[in-house]
Amino acid sequence: MANKVTKIGVLTSGGDAPGMNAAIRAVVRACSFYKLECIGIQEGYDGLINNKLVPLDARSVRNIVNKGGTFLKTARSEEFKTVEGRKKAYDNLTASGVDSLVVIGGDGSFTGAMKLAEEFDFPVIGIPGTIDNDINGTDYTIGYDTALNTVVEAIDKIRDTASSHNRLFFIEVMGRDAGDIALNAGIGAGAEEILIPEEDLGVERLLESLQRSRKSGKSSSIIVVAEGDRLGENIFELSEYVKNHTEGYDIRVSVLGHIQRGGAPSCFDRVLASKLGVGAVESLIKGKRDVMIGIVHKRVTLVPLQVALTKRLHKHDDLIRVADITST
Ligand code: ADP
Numbered sequence: 001m002a003n004k005v006t007k008i009g010v011l012t013s014g015g016d017a018p019g020m021n022a023a024i025r026a027v028v029r030a031c032s033f034y035k036l037e038c039i040g041i042q043e044g045y046d047g048l049i050n051n052k053l054v055p056l057d058a059r060s061v062r063n064i065v066n067k068g069g070t071f072l073k074t075a076r077s078e079e080f081k082t083v084e085g086r087k088k089a090y091d092n093l094t095a096s097g098v099d100s101l102v103v104i105g106g107d108g109s110f111t112g113a114m115k116l117a118e119e120f121d122f123p124v125i126g127i128p129g130t131i132d133n134d135i136n137g138t139d140y141t142i143g144y145d146t147a148l149n150t151v152v153e154a155i156d157k158i159r160d161t162a163s164s165h166n167r168l169f170f171i172e173v174m175g176r177d178a179g180d181i182a183l184n185a186g187i188g189a190g191a192e193e194i195l196i197p198e199e200d201l202g203v204e205r206l207l208e209s210l211q212r213s214r215k216s217g218k219s220s221s222i223i224v225v226a227e228g229d230r231l232g233e234n235i236f237e238l239s240e241y242v243k244n245h246t247e248g249y250d251i252r253v254s255v256l257g258h259i260q261r262g263g264a265p266s267c268f269d270r271v272l273a274s275k276l277g278v279g280a281v282e283s284l285i286k287g288k289r290d291v292m293i294g295i296v297h298k299r300v301t302l303v304p305l306q307v308a309l310t311k312r313l314h315k316h317d318d319l320i321r322v323a324d325i326t327s328t
């Protein structure tokens, strides 16, 4: 028989993502709905170690559903990577009467949550919040849709100047290990080539593709590069190489950077965050623990944290084919 849940802690950890506020709000409001106490932990795992715990009620989360970032703040905590750090965190949780923890973050945050669960038998549930969409066991992570729209809007603007000057632009987007942002935004914004970590395009194919584009009458081009792509590891060096191995291209580089992590969440992200936040509290009440709550084929789904942390068997083949055809 599962222990009764009475007081739920919630924190955001790792890289922030638009929609994290909506997820916190949903957790807090669900606690209020089910007459449970809710404690917000500021600054991720660092806040747990340093006892930055604040009681939250339904009114504490007003006017945040539409805000980017995370009002609880987030952090990357080196101390939490040590067992001593996690012991301090556990002691603070139990001293304040918190009996289960909702962690909103990416795979690093889930690794930390899993260790806390295993070492101290403490119930945790993960909500996937990262713009990278790189978590196994969910079709979408909170923040990804907003980031995609931000990237497409930025590339549309760059296209205006690229075509006015007949230029070739290399545009770097986020995605340390995953090409989801690059591939989808690249297709949506009509890129000529898209470089992603999961596929090795090879520089020769890139050069051939640019030559083909030229011959087919294109006067400007957009190449989208995920930051984790091997070929585009240093986008400035790659653009220099292309400049030295092609003729007639006036080349510019644009690194979109952290604008991709900010801004008001899209409606999709707000709804996703709301569903997962409510689902997380309801799952804890039902005695589920050490799982991640995600969305698969539009259904809210639970997977063990261990599964969420395994590498995605994610094939981008269909999208790559579409990108190849639509960029001819
Ligand atoms: P994300 O959750 O977005 O992937 P990080 O990889 O930076 O972001 O992880 C966020 C935090 O999770 C780290 O700063 C650390 O506190 C915790 N964490 C990451 N990896 C581990 C680990 N192996 N053991 C314990 N905690 C970890």
Ligand code: F6P
Binding pocket: 015, 016, 130, 131, 132, 174, 175, 176, 177, 227, 261
């Ligand atoms: O949130 C994930 C991510 O956006 C990665 O794509 C990127 O490499 C990383 O965060 C950069 O984060 P920071 O600048 O906070 O270290």
